[in-house]
Amino acid sequence: VQYTDKYFEDYEVGETFERRDVRTITDAEVTNFAGVSGDFHPLHMSDEFAAKTPYGERVAHGDLVFVLAEGLVGETNLHSVSYGHDNLRFVEPVYLGDTLSFHREVIETADYDEQWGRVVYRYTIRNQTDEVVLVDDHITLVEKRPA
Amino acid sequence: VQYTDKYFEDYEVGETFERRDVRTITDAEVTNFAGVSGDFHPLHMSDEFAAKTPYGERVAHGDLVFVLAEGLVGETNLHSVSYGHDNLRFVEPVYLGDTLSFHREVIETADYDEQWGRVVYRYTIRNQTDEVVLVDDHITLVEKRPA
Amino acid sequence: VQYTDKYFEDYEVGETFERRDVRTITDAEVTNFAGVSGDFHPLHMSDEFAAKTPYGERVAHGDLVFVLAEGLVGETNLHSVSYGHDNLRFVEPVYLGDTLSFHREVIETADYDEQWGRVVYRYTIRNQTDEVVLVDDHITLVEKRPA
Amino acid sequence: VQYTDKYFEDYEVGETFERRDVRTITDAEVTNFAGVSGDFHPLHMSDEFAAKTPYGERVAHGDLVFVLAEGLVGETNLHSVSYGHDNLRFVEPVYLGDTLSFHREVIETADYDEQWGRVVYRYTIRNQTDEVVLVDDHITLVEKRPA
Amino acid sequence: VQYTDKYFEDYEVGETFERRDVRTITDAEVTNFAGVSGDFHPLHMSDEFAAKTPYGERVAHGDLVFVLAEGLVGETNLHSVSYGHDNLRFVEPVYLGDTLSFHREVIETADYDEQWGRVVYRYTIRNQTDEVVLVDDHITLVEKRPA
Amino acid sequence: VQYTDKYFEDYEVGETFERRDVRTITDAEVTNFAGVSGDFHPLHMSDEFAAKTPYGERVAHGDLVFVLAEGLVGETNLHSVSYGHDNLRFVEPVYLGDTLSFHREVIETADYDEQWGRVVYRYTIRNQTDEVVLVDDHITLVEKRPA
Numbered sequence: 001v002q003y004t005d006k007y008f009e010d011y012e013v014g015e016t017f018e019r020r021d022v023r024t025i026t027d028a029e030v031t032n033f034a035g036v037s038g039d040f041h042p043l044h045m046s047d048e049f050a051a052k053t054p055y056g057e058r059v060a061h062g063d064l065v066f067v068l069a070e071g072l073v074g075e076t077n078l079h080s081v082s083y084g085h086d087n088l089r090f091v092e093p094v095y096l097g098d099t100l101s102f103h104r105e106v107i108e109t110a111d112y113d114e115q116w117g118r119v120v121y122r123y124t125i126r127n128q129t130d131e132v133v134l135v136d137d138h139i140t141l142v143e144k145r146p147a
Numbered sequence: 148v149q150y151t152d153k154y155f156e157d158y159e160v161g162e163t164f165e166r167r168d169v170r171t172i173t174d175a176e177v178t179n180f181a182g183v184s185g186d187f188h189p190l191h192m193s194d195e196f197a198a199k200t201p202y203g204e205r206v207a208h209g210d211l212v213f214v215l216a217e218g219l220v221g222e223t224n225l226h227s228v229s230y231g232h233d234n235l236r237f238v239e240p241v242y243l244g245d246t247l248s249f250h251r252e253v254i255e256t257a258d259y260d261e262q263w264g265r266v267v268y269r270y271t272i273r274n275q276t277d278e279v280v281l282v283d284d285h286i287t288l289v290e291k292r293p294a
Numbered sequence: 295v296q297y298t299d300k301y302f303e304d305y306e307v308g309e310t311f312e313r314r315d316v317r318t319i320t321d322a323e324v325t326n327f328a329g330v331s332g333d334f335h336p337l338h339m340s341d342e343f344a345a346k347t348p349y350g351e352r353v354a355h356g357d358l359v360f361v362l363a364e365g366l367v368g369e370t371n372l373h374s375v376s377y378g379h380d381n382l383r384f385v386e387p388v389y390l391g392d393t394l395s396f397h398r399e400v401i402e403t404a405d406y407d408e409q410w411g412r413v414v415y416r417y418t419i420r421n422q423t424d425e426v427v428l429v430d431d432h433i434t435l436v437e438k439r440p441a
Numbered sequence: 442v443q444y445t446d447k448y449f450e451d452y453e454v455g456e457t458f459e460r461r462d463v464r465t466i467t468d469a470e471v472t473n474f475a476g477v478s479g480d481f482h483p484l485h486m487s488d489e490f491a492a493k494t495p496y497g498e499r500v501a502h503g504d505l506v507f508v509l510a511e512g513l514v515g516e517t518n519l520h521s522v523s524y525g526h527d528n529l530r531f532v533e534p535v536y537l538g539d540t541l542s543f544h545r546e547v548i549e550t551a552d553y554d555e556q557w558g559r560v561v562y563r564y565t566i567r568n569q570t571d572e573v574v575l576v577d578d579h580i581t582l583v584e585k586r587p588a
Numbered sequence: 589v590q591y592t593d594k595y596f597e598d599y600e601v602g603e604t605f606e607r608r609d610v611r612t613i614t615d616a617e618v619t620n621f622a623g624v625s626g627d628f629h630p631l632h633m634s635d636e637f638a639a640k641t642p643y644g645e646r647v648a649h650g651d652l653v654f655v656l657a658e659g660l661v662g663e664t665n666l667h668s669v670s671y672g673h674d675n676l677r678f679v680e681p682v683y684l685g686d687t688l689s690f691h692r693e694v695i696e697t698a699d700y701d702e703q704w705g706r707v708v709y710r711y712t713i714r715n716q717t718d719e720v721v722l723v724d725d726h727i728t729l730v731e732k733r734p735a
Numbered sequence: 736v737q738y739t740d741k742y743f744e745d746y747e748v749g750e751t752f753e754r755r756d757v758r759t760i761t762d763a764e765v766t767n768f769a770g771v772s773g774d775f776h777p778l779h780m781s782d783e784f785a786a787k788t789p790y791g792e793r794v795a796h797g798d799l800v801f802v803l804a805e806g807l808v809g810e811t812n813l814h815s816v817s818y819g820h821d822n823l824r825f826v827e828p829v830y831l832g833d834t835l836s837f838h839r840e841v842i843e844t845a846d847y848d849e850q851w852g853r854v855v856y857r858y859t860i861r862n863q864t865d866e867v868v869l870v871d872d873h874i875t876l877v878e879k880r881p882a
Contacts, residue, residue, distance in 0.1 A: 021783035023775070024793075028766035029183070031322035035476025036179050036211075038218025040317070040366075048315035048393040048422050058318075062229050063217060064183075067210045071185025072775075082209050082237055089231035099783040128783050168489035170481070171499075175472035178616035182770025187611070187660075195609035195687040195716050205612075219481075246489040275489050325763035326477050329623025330470070330505070332512025334758070334807075342756035342834040342863050352759075356523050357508045358477075364504060365479025376503050378530035384523055462636035464628070465646075469619035513628075540636040569636050620771050624764070624799075626806025650817050651805060652771075655798045659773025670797050672824035678817055 004077040007145035008117030011109050019073050020101040021128070025060045025094055033064040055093055062090035065100065065134050069123045073102040079143040083118070088136040092127070099128045107137065116141040151224040154292035155264030158256050166220050167248040168275070172207045172241055180211040202240055209237035212247065212281050216270045220249040226290040230265070235283040239274070246275045254284065263288040298371040301439035302411030305403050313367050314395040315422070319354045319388055327358040349387055356384035359394065359428050363417045367396040373437040377412070382430040386421070393422040401431065410435040445518040448586035449558030452550050460514050461542040462569070466501045466535055474505040496534055503531035506541065506575050510564045514543040520584040524559070529577040533568070540569040548578065557582040592665040595733035596705030599697050607661050608689040609716070613648045613682055621652040643681055650678035653688065653722050657711045661690040667731040671706070676724040680715070687716045695725065704729040739812040742880035743852030746844050754808050755836040756863070760795045760829055768799040790828055797825035800835065800869050804858045808837040814878040818853070823871040827862070834863040842872065851876040 034040050042049035043059055050058045066088060094100070108120035119142050125134040181187050189196035190206055197205045213235060241247070255267035266289050272281040328334050336343035337353055344352045360382060388394070402414035413436050419428040475481050483490035484500055491499045507529060535541070549561035560583050566575040622628050630637035631647055638646045654676060682688070696708035707730050713722040769775050777784035778794055785793045801823060829835070843855035854877050860869040 021781050021787075022777050023780050024782040026322075026762045026766060027320045028322040028325070028761075028763040031320060031326065031763070032179075032183050032476075032766065032770070033214075034479075035326070035473075036176070036183055037214040038475075038479070038481050039214075039221065040479050041223050042316050045317050046315050046393055047318040047391070063214045067180075067184040067186075067214060070210060074186065076188050084234070084236035086233050086235070087231070088233070088235065090229055097782070099781055168487050168493075169483050170486050171488040173468045173472060173616075174614045175467075175469040175616040175619070178469070178614060178620065179472065179476070179770075181773075182620070182767075185769075185773070185775050187773050189610050192611050193609050193687055194612040194685070199609075244488070246487055320763075321761045322763040322766075323477070325761060325767065326473075326623075327508075328626075329620075329767070330473050330477055331508040332622075332626070332628050333508075333515065334626050335517050336757050339758050340756050340834055341759045341832070357511060361474075361478040361480075361504045361508060368480065370482050376531055378528070380527050380529070381525070382527070382529065383525035462634050462640075463630050464633050465635040467615045467619060469614075469616040472616070473619065473623070538635070540634055617771070620767075621802075624767050624771055625802040627802075627809065629811050651802045655768075655772040655774075655802065658798060662774065664776050670825055672822070674821050674823070675819070676821070676823065677819035 004075045005079070006077055006142070007079055008109070008119065008142040009145050011106055011119045011142065013106050013109055015106040016104065017073055018101070018103045021099050022072055022102060023068060024099045025065070025096060027096055029064060030058070030060050030096065033061050037061070037063065039063070058096055060094040060096065060098075062094075062134065065094050065125060066136060068100070069102055069104075069125060069134075069136060070138075073104045073123070074138075077142065080119070080140050083139040083141050085139065086137045088134075090134055092131050092133045094127065094133050100133070101126045112141055115144060117144055151222045152226070153224055153289070154226055155256070155266065155289040156292050158253055158266045158289065160253050160256055162253040163251065164220055165248070165250045168246050169219055169249060170215060171246045172212070172243060174243055176211060177205070177207050177243065180208050184208070184210065186210070205243055207241040207243065207245075209281065212241050212272060213283060215247070216249055216251075216272060216281070216283060217285075220251045220270070221285075224289065227266070227287050230286040230288050232286065233284045235281075237281055239278050239280045241274065241280050245280075247280070248273045259288055262291060264291055298369045299373070300371055300436070301373055302403070302413065302436040303439050305400055305413045305436065307400050307403055309400040310398065311367055312395070312397045315393050316366055316396060317362060318393045319359070319390060321390055323358060324352070324354050324390065327355050331355070331357065333357070352390055354388040354390065354392075356388075356428065359388050359419060360430060362394070363396055363419060363428070363430060364432075367398045367417070368432075371436065374413070374434050377433040377435050379433065380431045382428075384428055386425050386427045388421065388427050392427075394427070395420045406435055409438060411438055445516045446520070447518055447583070448520055449550070449560065449583040450586050452547055452560045452583065454547050454550055456547040458514055458545045459543065462540050463513055463543060464509060465540045466506070466537060468537055470505060471499070471501050471537065474502050478502070478504065480504070499537055501535040501537065501539075503535075503575065506535050506566060507577060509541070510543055510566060510575070510577060511579075514545045514564070515579075518583065521560070521581050524580040524582050526580065527578045529575075531575055533572050533574045535568065535574050539574075541574070542567045553582055556585060558585055592663045593667070594665055594730070595667055596697070596707065596730040597733050599694055599707045599730065601694050601697055603694040604692065605661055606689070606691045609687050610660055610690060611656060612687045613653070613684060615684055617652060618646070618648050618684065621649050625649070625651065627651070646684055648682040648684065648686075650682075650722065653682050653713060654724060656688070657690055657692075657713060657722070657724060658726075661692045661711070662726075665730065668707070668728050671727040671729050673727065674725045676722075678722055680719050680721045682715065682721050686721075688721070689714045700729055703732060705732055739810045740814070741812055741877070742814055743844070743854065743877040744880050746841055746854045746877065748841050748844055750841040752808055752839045753837065756834050757807055757837060758803060759834045760800070760831060762831055764799060765793070765795050765831065768796050772796070772798065774798070793831055795829040795831065795833075797869065800829050800860060801871060803835070804837055804839075804860060804869070804871060805873075808839045808858070809873075812877065815854070815875050818874040818876050820874065821872045823869075825869055827866050827868045829862065829868050833868075835868070836861045847876055850879060852879055
């Protein structure tokens with residue numbers, strides 16, 4: 001648990017952070033995510049079912065890939081709260097055995113109110129052949145530096 | 148695992164589905180979600196830390212509440228694929244012990260291409276005092292009925 | 295979570311429900327079941343041990359296959375309670391990688407007392423080569439329709 | 442992992458084994474069992490839902506209590522295989538916080554075929570007020586002692 | 589996942605890192621650790637059993653507290669490998685609900701061979717009343733800076 | 736859960752206990768251990784990352800192997816408490832798919848105080864090719880037999 005101790009004024013559009021090849025999506029992760037979310041769709045859970053779909057084999061839950069982004073490259077900034085997400089898109093399927101790279105960039109900083117500023121991160125997740133599999137814009141509010 | 152067997156033409160704006168009081172968010176769910184996502188922020192994991200924040204006690208991961216929506220009231224329609232999400236907003240904190248109700252409504256049906264139509268669901272999740280805690284628009288693509 | 299809203303009078307012998315190819319039994323499921331049940335028998339947990347048995351490879355816990363039946367094709371009827379099971383038999387071993395199909399049939403409806411009727415389901419679980427691997431009779435009590 | 446190294450001839454009707462007060466059923470166990478089995482019935486998962494039922498509060502899955510019996514007092518005998526169960530009955534509800542005692546007794550030994558004998562265990566599980574909550578007859582086959 | 593990119597020459601005796609109040613030990617963590625390790629001792633798993641011991645209530649596995657140290661304040665340095673541990677001591681019991689603070693200090697740097705140096709961290713874990721509950725010396729090998 | 740009911744006077748240096756080929760380390764165990772400990776180092780979690788290290792493939796957490804020792808061959812003696820560990824060494828890497836054998840020997844018995852004696856176990860864990868992968872000395876205190 002590494003913390004970032006930054007105020008709104010410390011963020012600049014264009015800042016990036018990246019972790020390459022940091023996680024292979026496995027059956028265990030898909031199974032555990034199914035158990036937490038309750039989403040046991042056979043496209044994720046059944047080899048035989050998946051073999052008959054256009055995917056040809058089991059596909060990870062898109063939401064699993066999404067939640068990993070926060071755990072793997074999200075900032076743990078105690079001056080920041082999560083406001084929401086836009087433009088979350090499941091661009092390509094993620095198969096079991098794919099290894100993901102996570103990239104985060106500040107794409108917007110804007111005034112929000114007297115106490116808070118708005119900082120938007122764009123997440124771009126790629127697989128081992130460098131295809132983009134998921135994009136997401138994470139909107140956060142960050143405290144302004146106390147006077 | 149209940150399946151829905153509907154084509155694009157079978158969806159109408161305004162259709163709703165709801166499950167009231169279907170899940171209490173507990174320490175076990177938060178702990179398991181932390182283990183899957185890798186997000187061990189002390190606001191979720193530490194009583195002492197959380198007591199010193201404006202929340203006053205541990206708060207569930209917003210992403211946990213989000214992923215439960217799909218598991219609890221999402222449709223398992225074999226003619227449908229998940230395209231993405233917009234307007235995901237963490238409106239109010241969810242505390243351990245809160246019990247959630249999940250509401251889903253079709254808010255848009257639109258042509259996408261020759262094979263697929265676009266169906267957008269709005270999820271609205273409320274706690275036991277009927278406060279909205281999370282909203283989300285889930286964009287799906289649904290196959291058109293074969294000729 | 296789909297609910298069935300049926301009273302005792304709504305059940306008839308011969309009703310069936312089926313989900314084909316809905317779950318592949320994997321190492322993750324076996325490992326998680328071991329952790330929940332505390333049953334770490336090396337036939338389930340050790341490749342080397344299992345290789346020296348007549349099975350030749352790791353075998354899933356029979357109880358894991360049993361509990362999946364309720365989760366995958368069990369009815370969530372709020373007018374029903376679980377009374378017990380008879381004739382649960384582990385007919386053939388389930389190996390890691392096997393994909394299971396679940397079949398449920400009402401085999402008995404009978405008066406129980408003034409308030410409840412007895413509804414018995416027979417579960418038949420088959421693997422991907424259509425061999426029966428487990429059978430079980432699930433006895434439930436279902437409320438009679440209020441006058 | 443303690444093993445028993447007994448042949449069919451070594452079992453006698455009336456042998457007992459017991460573990461008193463060995464497990465408290467908690468929210469974590471219920472949540473993990475739901476994730477493994479896929480059974481998220483709100484009677485197990487929702488305080489608000491359960492409060493409106495005759496039970497008044499959340500109840501553990503009967504199948505969870507059943508599978509613990511094997512893990513806690515089941516014999517790990519490498520000469521034995523699990524054949525099936527009869528007379529599994531959910532006698533009383535198990536609430537979160539209940540502490541269980543597990544009792545096992547050999548109730549039948551019988552010839553099966555040339556190689557195997559049949560050994561039946563009766564499991565009786567009690568809560569902290571000594572009420573029986575679950576009974577089950579576990580049928581196993583045990584190898585006869587080689588000549 | 590934050591990485592440290594340091595060579596042996598970059599470490600100095602006396603360097604410290606600390607996370608205060610970062611984790612509350614809960615029933616879910618104890619239950620999950622039992623499932624992973626297979627250690628279901630009733631002192632960890634049974635309220636009734638624990639009540640009759642000098643501890644008076646359930647106690648977390650000492651090994652759970654130990655493994656959290658690496659996850660919470662361990663360095664993820666890609667130039668470093670784990671060599672071993674000495675002086676791991678379970679100083680005081682950790683009860684469910686205790687919140688832990690983790691402190692790490694470099695207590696030794698020494699030549700190991702041509703390629704590697706030895707860096708020893710002392711971990712000191714305290715509870716919410718600032719009692720030391722666990723100490724441990726973690727011996728690592730760190731690559732020397734390439735010429 | 737098998738208990739040992741021994742007092743300090745019942746232990747002798749040289750006593751051994753062994754379980755051969757009792758556990759295969761799998762992706763599921765590594766993933767679950769990461770989730771419990773919070774240690775998601777890519778050497779454990781990423782095929783692509785591990786392929787570029789001298790190990791060539793994913794390696795299990797050393798601490799996972801350590802905690803399994805207690806669960807697999809540790810004594811559950813109600814007259815005993817865990818005092819600490821010394822000489823824990825990660826001798827060789829454990830790869831996914833390796834099957835482990837656990838060996839425990841009493842290497843020291845010594846007076847501690849009026850009430851307790853000290854019993855030290857040496858654990859030696861080997862893989863399927865009989866290489867030692869981990870050693871550890873577990874120091875316990877065991878009650879002296881009441882007069």
